[in-house]
Amino acid sequence: MKIYDDNLSYLEVKSIYTQCVYERKTYRLDRDKKNTYHNAIASELPKTDPLFDRFYKIINSHEPNLKLENLQRAGINLYLPNTKMFHHTDGPVITTLFYINPIFDISEGGETQLVINDEIVCVRPKPGRLVVFDGEIEHIATSFATMPRITIFFKFWKTRDNSSVGRAPS
Numbered sequence: 001m002k003i004y005d006d007n008l009s010y011l012e013v014k015s016i017y018t019q020c021v022y023e024r025k026t027y028r029l030d031r032d033k034k035n036t037y038h039n040a041i042a043s044e045l046p047k048t049d050p051l052f053d054r055f056y057k058i059i060n061s062h063e064p065n066l067k068l069e070n071l072q073r074a075g076i077n078l079y080l081p082n083t084k085m086f087h088h089t090d091g092p093v094i095t096t097l098f099y100i101n102p103i104f105d106i107s108e109g110g111e112t113q114l115v116i117n118d119e120i121v122c123v124r125p126k127p128g129r130l131v132v133f134d135g136e137i138e139h140i141a142t143s144f145a146t147m148p149r150i151t152i153f154f155k156f157w158k159t160r161d162n163s164s165v166g167r168a169p170s
Helices: 010-023 051-064
Strands: 001-004 028-033 036-044 071-079 093-099 113-114 121-123 130-134 139-141 147-155
Touching: 001 051, 010 071, 010 147, 051 071, 051 093, 051 130, 051 147
Parallel strands: none
Antiparallel strands: 001 130, 028 036, 036 071, 071 147, 093 130, 093 147, 113 121, 113 139
């Protein structure tokens, strides 16, 4: 797992959050695998969406081996406050998550919990933070207590060239 901070200004995060929560009209119940729901409401992020290009450029600046030709899926997850989440894996992909919440208050929750070596490792939802990890790691999103939680995700099929992406150097 790798974490990259300070990818977006406060004003960018706030503007994108507003777009995702109040202006985007195409959300649906999310599911990565047959019969496996995450309790997220998701919206696809097509390559024609201006947000797609903005976020892919950030990913590529940190992880140049994540190529568009290996993109499996991109989208926006919206979790309503106090939503019950479930542990899951994303499959044989490299998962990237951007936290699009204008504030971070530890009492709100909202972290991503990854199960690594039978321990839970938490990634705090710092505004504009990018986390990159192996999608076969079991993980769970936690909702915020009082506001919607937004993440923008890109998932890339694993290849020989990107198999070490998202792993900290040994």
